[in-house]
Structure formats: C-alpha cells, structure tokens
Amino acid sequence: MNKQERRRLEIKKKDPMVSIKQSDIDRMKEEATEKGCKMAFNLMLAVPAMVIHDKFGSLMKKEGRVEKFVDLCMEEYKCYEEGYVRLDEMAKILKEEAGVEIEGWH
Template sequence: MNRQERRRMGIKKKDPMVSIKQSDINAMKEDATTKGCRLAFQLMLVIPSMVIHDKFGSLMKKDGRLERFVDMCMEEYKCYEEGYVTLEDMAKILEDEAGIKIKGY
C-alpha cells in the first residue's frame, strides 16, 4: 500500500515489520497448546463439580465428598498426563463396565 492509499484510508502509521524466528513461533505454539489444554481440563473438572454441588449437594456435602471427587479427578488426570493411561483406554473402560458411550471414541 503506497502513501496515497494510506492517506485516503486515514492510516497515519505503517504497521511495523517484525521478524520472528521459527523456534520462537514453535515456542508460542507450545505455550498456547499447554494453556488451552489446562483450560479445557479445568472446565471439564469445574463444570461437573458445580453440577454435583448444585444438583446433588445434599448427597455430596457429607464427609467432604466434593473435595474427594476433585482429588480423584486430579489423580486420574495425573495418570493420563504421565502416560499410564490414554483417553481411549478410559473411554473403553467406561463403555465396558458402566455402559456409558462417549462420542468420539
């Protein structure tokens, strides 16, 4: 875009050109992926915890059951994160033992 076109469009400054190394781009992608995964896991833990708290509160308030539920979820996530089990394995177990079919697996 030349100077005349920028004036016509009301653009006062040029956008600065920034050079970024491929390793910096890869690091940004890795960071964004990690943050996205953590956010997704938090959502998938907080939402069921809220449902249990709101809908089944009288059952879950006894003896700190909600806290134990969250701790158990964190233990399962840690097993997944460390590579002891895969999501496919857990989905298969749920289907076989509990009769719950998770779509996508």
Template structure:
C-alpha cells in the same frame, strides 16, 4: 496504502514487519495448544462440579463434596499427563467396569 491514505484514515504509523524463526512459531503453537487444553479441562471440570454441587447433594456428604470431586479429577488428569493411562484405555475401562460408553467425535 500510501501515506496520504494512511493520514486520511488516522493511521499514524505503519505496522512494523517482524521476522520470526520457524522454531519460535512452533514454540508459540505448542504453548497455545497447552494453554487451550488446560483451559478446556478446567471448564470441563467446573461444569460437572457445579452439577454435583447443585443437583446431587443427597448422594454424598455435603461438606467438601465438590473439593473431593475436583481433587479426584485432578488426580486422574495427572495420571493422564504423566502417561500412566491414555484416553482410549480410560474409555475401555469405563465401558467394561461402569457400562458407560464414550464416543469420540460422534
């Protein structure tokens, strides 16, 4: 795009060219992935918390039930983050002990 076309379109300046090292790109990818994972986990924690709050009040004492649920989920998540348990192991435990089968990607 030449200068005349940029003026016609109302563009005052060219977009600057930026050089980025490959290591910076990898770091940005890791940060974005970590942020996305945390956001997804918070969303997946918020949804069941609301279900418990709205629908299953008769199953637990009302006072503090959502906070207890969130704290228990966070405790499990910390165990996962620190490498004490993996997703496959959790799925096997749920199937063996609770009869709940988690299907990955189906």
C-alpha cells in the same frame, strides 16, 4: 496504501514488519498449545464440579463434596499424565462397566 489514504482512513501508523525465527514460532506454538490444553482441562473439570455442586447435593454430605470430586479427578488425570492409563482404556472401562459411552472417544 499511501500517506494520504492512511490519513483519510485515520490510520496513524503502518503496521511494522517483524522478522521472527522459525524456532521462536515453534516455541510460541508449543506455549499456546500447552496453555490451551490446561484451559480445556480446567474447563472440563469445572463443568462437572458445578453439576455436582448444583444438582447432586443430596448424594454426598455437602461439606467437601466438590473438593473431594476435584481431588479424585486430579488423581485420575495424574495417572493419565504419567502413562498408567490411556484415554481409550478409560473409554472402554466406562462403556463396559458403567454403560457410559462418551462421543468422540475413538
């Protein structure tokens, strides 16, 4: 695209060309993956916490029930992070003991 075409399209500057090392790209991918995983986990914790808060108030004393649920979820997650339990094991236990099958856990 020449200068006259850029003016006509009201493009002020060319996009600069940037050189990036492969190690920088790998680091950025790793950081983005970690951030995405944390965001996904927080979302998957926030949704059930809101359900407990909004729909199941009569099951537990209101004060502290959501905090207790979140704390218990974090304990379970730490067990997973530290390698004490695997996702396939959790899926098997939920299916056998609670009759709950979560789609996508294969």
